[in-house]
Amino acid sequence: MPDVELKPVSTEHLLRECQREEVFITGSEAVREAIRRANVDIAVAYPITPQSESMHLVGDLYAEGYIRDYFRGENEFAVMSEIAGAAMAGVRVFTATCGPGTLRAFENFPMWSGTRLPIVISFMTRGINSPLTIQPDTIEMGMLLDTGMIMLHAENAQDLYDMILMSFSVAERTSVHIPVGVFVDGFFVTHTRQKVKIVSEDVKLLPYDPTHSPVPTMDMETPPFRYMRDPFVMKSNYISYAAHASWQQEVMAAAERARPHIEAHLGSFVEQENPDAPIQVVACGTAVSQGREAVRMAREEGLEVGLVKIKVLRPAPREEIRRALAKAERIVIPEFNRTGWLAREIASMIPNNDRIAAGPRVFGGMTMPPEVIVDVIKGDVLVGV
Amino acid sequence: MSLEITRMNPHFADVMPQEYTDLVENGPFGRDFGARDLGSFKELFEEHPMCAGCNLSLAFRIIVASLPNPADTIMVGSTGCNSIAFPQLALHNVHSLFGNQNAIASGLKRGLALRFPDKVKDVVVVAGDGATADIGLDMTLHSWFRGEKFATVMFDNEIYANTGGQESGMTECGEIRNMAPTGKKFNKISVANLAIEAGCAYVAVVTTASPLKISKCFEKAVLVAREIGPTYVQIYTPCPTNLKLKSSESVSLAKERSKGTYQFREHVSPEAEEFLAARAEKTEEQVRVTSKDEEMHSA
Numbered sequence: 001m002p003d004v005e006l007k008p009v010s011t012e013h014l015l016r017e018c019q020r021e022e023v024f025i026t027g028s029e030a031v032r033e034a035i036r037r038a039n040v041d042i043a044v045a046y047p048i049t050p051q052s053e054s055m056h057l058v059g060d061l062y063a064e065g066y067i068r069d070y071f072r073g074e075n076e077f078a079v080m081s082e083i084a085g086a087a088m089a090g091v092r093v094f095t096a097t098c099g100p101g102t103l104r105a106f107e108n109f110p111m112w113s114g115t116r117l118p119i120v121i122s123f124m125t126r127g128i129n130s131p132l133t134i135q136p137d138t139i140e141m142g143m144l145l146d147t148g149m150i151m152l153h154a155e156n157a158q159d160l161y162d163m164i165l166m167s168f169s170v171a172e173r174t175s176v177h178i179p180v181g182v183f184v185d186g187f188f189v190t191h192t193r194q195k196v197k198i199v200s201e202d203v204k205l206l207p208y209d210p211t212h213s214p215v216p217t218m219d220m221e222t223p224p225f226r227y228m229r230d231p232f233v234m235k236s237n238y239i240s241y242a243a244h245a246s247w248q249q250e251v252m253a254a255a256e257r258a259r260p261h262i263e264a265h266l267g268s269f270v271e272q273e274n275p276d277a278p279i280q281v282v283a284c285g286t287a288v289s290q291g292r293e294a295v296r297m298a299r300e301e302g303l304e305v306g307l308v309k310i311k312v313l314r315p316a317p318r319e320e321i322r323r324a325l326a327k328a329e330r331i332v333i334p335e336f337n338r339t340g341w342l343a344r345e346i347a348s349m350i351p352n353n354d355r356i357a358a359g360p361r362v363f364g365g366m367t368m369p370p371e372v373i374v375d376v377i378k379g380d381v382l383v384g385v
Numbered sequence: 386m387s388l389e390i391t392r393m394n395p396h397f398a399d400v401m402p403q404e405y406t407d408l409v410e411n412g413p414f415g416r417d418f419g420a421r422d423l424g425s426f427k428e429l430f431e432e433h434p435m436c437a438g439c440n441l442s443l444a445f446r447i448i449v450a451s452l453p454n455p456a457d458t459i460m461v462g463s464t465g466c467n468s469i470a471f472p473q474l475a476l477h478n479v480h481s482l483f484g485n486q487n488a489i490a491s492g493l494k495r496g497l498a499l500r501f502p503d504k505v506k507d508v509v510v511v512a513g514d515g516a517t518a519d520i521g522l523d524m525t526l527h528s529w530f531r532g533e534k535f536a537t538v539m540f541d542n543e544i545y546a547n548t549g550g551q552e553s554g555m556t557e558c559g560e561i562r563n564m565a566p567t568g569k570k571f572n573k574i575s576v577a578n579l580a581i582e583a584g585c586a587y588v589a590v591v592t593t594a595s596p597l598k599i600s601k602c603f604e605k606a607v608l609v610a611r612e613i614g615p616t617y618v619q620i621y622t623p624c625p626t627n628l629k630l631k632s633s634e635s636v637s638l639a640k641e642r643s644k645g646t647y648q649f650r651e652h653v654s655p656e657a658e659e660f661l662a663a664r665a666e667k668t669e670e671q672v673r674v675t676s677k678d679e680e681m682h683s684a
Contacts, residue, residue, distance in 0.1 A: 041499055042492065069495050073488070074527035081481060081488035081524070085461075088479060088489070089496025107482055115481065210500075218459050218477045219497060219506070220386045225475050 001065035006204040008039065011169035015162060015265065018199035027189035030157040030196050031096070031122060032057035034164035035067070038120075039204040041091035042069045046079045048101040049134045050186035051124040055096050076101040080108035080121075087117040090210030090217035092168065095119075098186055099126030099133075102140045106147075112179045113148025113251050116215045118171035118208070119179040122164060124186040125285075125336075127364065135365020136186045138285060141313065142341025144181065148251045150258055151314040152266075153284040154184040157194040159311070166265035168205055174212045176258045178251060183313075185286040185336060255315045262312055269317035270324055274299075274306035278329040279377055282321075282346055284310040287334045287368060294334075294373035305377055313345070321349045331356045334373050338363040359383035386456050388415045408475060414456045420447050420600035429455060429475040435466065438632025440593040440622035440639060441513075441540045445470050448511070448538060451600040453607055458507040459497070461490045463516035466547045466624075467540060484521030486512045487528035487537060494535050507607055508535035514555035515545045518574045522554075525576075529583035529615045536606040536616045539576060542624040550627035557646070580617035581652050586610075588652040592621035594640040598649065608664065609657045616657075621647045 009018070014037065025033065031054040035043070043062065045055035062070035068091075073079035076097050083093045097105060102123060112119050123144075127137035144151065150170065154160040160182065167180040184190065210217040216224065262269070272280075273295070281291040288309045298305045308324045310317060325331055325346075333343040333356060343358035360372045360381070375381045393401065393409050407427040408414075418426045423446065430449040435442040445467070452458050455476060462471045464483035471478050481489050490510045497506040517525050517539040525537060544562060545551040552565035554574040561568050580588045587609040589602035599620055606616035621642060625635040643649065653661065 042495060044492070068499050071531065074523055078485065078488040078524045078527065081485035082492040084481060085479075085489035085492025085494075086496040087492070089493045089500065091496040091499055093492075108485075111482055216477065218479055218493060219500065220457050220459055220477050221390070222477075223390055225477055 002201075004202050006037075007202055008206045009203045011166055011205055011265070014199055014203055014205060015165060018203055020197040020199055022195050022197050024193050025157065025196055026053075026191060026193050027124075027157040027160055027184060028053040028057055028191070030161040030198075031164065032061060033196070033198045034161045035094055036061055036201070037199065037204045038094065038165060038168055039092060039207050040067050040094045041208070042083070042086040043067050043094045044071060044073045044079045044082045044086075045095065046073050046076050046097065046101065048076070048098055048126075050126060050136070050190050051096050051098045051101065054122065054124060054190065058094065058096075076105035077108065080105040080112070083119055083121075084108060084112055084115065084117055087119050088115070088218040090208070090213070090219055092172075092208035093119055094121070096122040096124060098124045099128050099137070099140055102144070103128060106143070109144060109147035109149055109179070114247065116177045116213070116251070116254070117179060118168075118177050120164065120167045120171055120182070121179060122160075122182045122184065124184055124190045126186045133365060136188050137337050137363050137365070138183070138185065138335065139337040139339055139341075139363070141183055142337065142339050145314060145341070145345070148255065149179040149181045149314065150255055150262070150312075151181050151183060152262075152312055153310065154182060154189065155285060155288045155309065157189055157196045160184045160189060161196055161198060162265070165205070168208070170258050170261045170265070172208055172212070173258070173261055174214050176254050176261065177214050178254045178258075183285065188286045259315055266311055268320065269310070269312040270320045271309040271311065272306060272324050274304070275324065276327065277304040277306035278327070279303065279305045279332065280308055280325055280328040280330075281305060281332045281334065281373065281377065282308040282310065282325070282342070283334050284313065284342060285336065287336055290368045290370050291334055291373055294370035294377065297370055298374050298377050303377060310342075316345070316349070318349045321346060325350050325355075328355060330377075330379070332373065332376050333358050334368060334376070335359075335361045336363065336368065337361065357383045388456065412475075413450070418450065420450045420596060423447075423450050430470070430473055433470050433473045435470060436626045436632070438625035438630065438635045439466070440624070440635050441466050441542060441546075442470055443593050443596070443636075444540055444599060444620045444622045445511070447596050447599045448603045449474065449476075451603050452507070452509070453604055454505055454507055457505055458509060459493060461486045461493065461508065461510045463512035463521065464547070465513035465516055465545070466542075467511055467513055469547070484516050484519075485524055486510045486516060486521060487533070488524040490535050491528050491531065491533045494533060505611060507611055509607060510535060510537045512537075512539065513546070514539055514541045514543060515553045518554045518576050526579060526583050529580060529585055529617070532584065532614045534610050534614060536603070536610040536618065538603065538606070539617070539619045540622045541619055542622050542627070543573070544624055544627050546624040546627050577617065577619055577650060577652070584614065585617045585652075586614040586654040586657040587616040588618075588650070590619045590647070590650040592639040592643040592647050593623070593636055594643045595649070602651065605661060609660060612660055613654070613657050
């Protein structure tokens with residue numbers, strides 16, 4: 001058991017009012033420090049680089065008594081189902097995966113949303129096969145955009161720490177009650193040391209209260225016990241279609257209802273520097289850090305460039321992006337993947353999307369030197385939408 | 386659950402559906418009904434839309450009636466014909482994905498154990514042969530390897546019945562089925578042997594030809610899973626629709642198979658044996674005490 005008795009406090013109190021101490025830790029250790037205070041009941045782990053270290057450290061928390069149950073599952077598909085089963089039983093859960101693991105588990109994610117499970121999961125993003133790679137790449141995020149989950153993207157270990165801790169209170173709201181994915185670029189953040197301000201060790205989040213769930217917890221304590229008299233699947237009639245369609249719309253509406261709760265913690269879905277500049281670099285994750293350096297370099301050369309950091313991908317930051325890019329003449333979108341899913345997202349949100357230079361894109365594990373972004377800012381390299 | 390939950394609010398009694406009233410007044414919650422009493426009490430599973438002569442629904446009816454503690458039982462199903470049966474069940478039940486039933490049940494049982502440390506919460510998995518032995522085999526086996534404390538029931542119709550009669554791993558070698566147009570090329574998977582090897586404390590293979598045997602084996606499986614470790618019951622439930630049988634012929638087929646290629650088997654681990662023997666003794670003792678009480682009463 002922990003040496004001190006942890007005082008349960010609200011998320012708002014924990015994140016805003018508790019004394020913080022600056023420590024020099026890796027991204028994986030930031031996950032451990034967040035989960036140490038998250039009052040998680042069950043965590044299930046499965047190894048995959050670069051996620052593994054995070055869930056090792058979560059396992060250590062179990063050994064120390066911070067988590068009530070923990071085990072290694074048999075594969076990611078099973079792990080996501082084990083986590084789902086635990087959430088259906090009405091306990092707070094956490095897990096993490098990445099890249100090929102995400103794809104192996106994929107069928108579970110829309111199921112989590114459709115079942116209204118308030119699962120918090122972290123993705124330490126990685127490239128997918130083939131050829132085999134273990135390197136950082138955000139391609140899986142583009143594939144998860146339509147699974148119904150809320151998606152936050154951390155730029156650094158501090159974001160990761162804060163986003164994990166705030167996610168439980170967003171996911172567990174009665175009006176929301178859908179999963180939250182906290183994404184972070186594998187290796188770049190998980191395996192590097194950064195200064196992170198963490199709250200003291202004597203507090204933890206208030207426990208999850210399953211009686212606030214908008215759907216019955218599967219415990220035979222919460223009526224109704226017979227809640228579906230006629231299976232609305234596999235029936236070919238209008239009522240069946242309507243039931244299924246309205247349920248899906250309700251899941252989408254739940255994500256929309258999460259907006260104020262996310263804003264309460266993050267302040268905004270996007271952050272902008274130099275909003276009046278005619279050139280704007282738009283990015284999420286560690287591409288923001290590279291973009292920030294590129295903006296500094298370009299401004300040194302006398303170019304007027306701004307930066308838009310996207311923190312929330314789902315629910316989509318449509319209005320925020322439209323506002324931030326209203327006056328932009330050229331929009332540069334650096335990404336750590338080959339598909340350019342973020343550029344596609346932005347293109348779908350703004351008018352006159354021929355303003356977009358959809359690059360640079362690096363993948364396969366390559367780093368993104370800020371000079372490459374500067375080249376695109378200057379228009380030296382041709383990239384379209 | 387507290388039986389208070391199902392108590393009728395007298396102000397609503399006149400507007401509640403008859404089936405709800407029946408469930409409160411004559412249902413199995415808190416009462417000692419079993420498979421022998423079928424027909425005399427309001428069942429938790431009924432009005433199902435399964436095919437005429439469906440042996441899966443017959444087996445489903447029997448096991449639901451045989452639950453030792455229905456008021457605190459959560460059932461987990463999977464995709465297949467059982468997912469059409471489940472919505473007709475008045476117990477909390479889960480359909481999640483095809484094949485992940487034992488993974489769901491692992492998390493569910495552990496979560497309930499944390500939330501209700503002083504209360505028995507039984508978790509029972511019921512899935513078809515495709516879900517258990519093919520698409521979900523890894524999760525079936527790993528839940529057993531880990532010693533997860535819930536019962537797994539396979540409704541084995543030796544076919545993917547719901548998708549139109551395709552070969553499954555449980556189909557007998559040589560049978561011609563959809564996706565096995567020239568006959569199945571390998572033997573029926575012996576999931577019962579795998580269960581024993583994987584450490585199941587109780588394993589039984591039965592058919593719908595013996596309803597009371599199903600009931601007995603299933604009850605043992607739930608009780609042993611609660612106290613000792615994972616258990617497995619495999620029930621042969623022939624599908625008249627896909628086998629092109631008359632609805633009255635499916636139980637006859639089960640009878641025939643039970644004498645040949647689908648014979649009754651039971652494996653009880655020494656620990657489970659000890660537990661079941663102690664329990665039987667306790668029950669006998671209770672019966673003795675009760676009848677003594679009755680004697681004294683009548684005297």
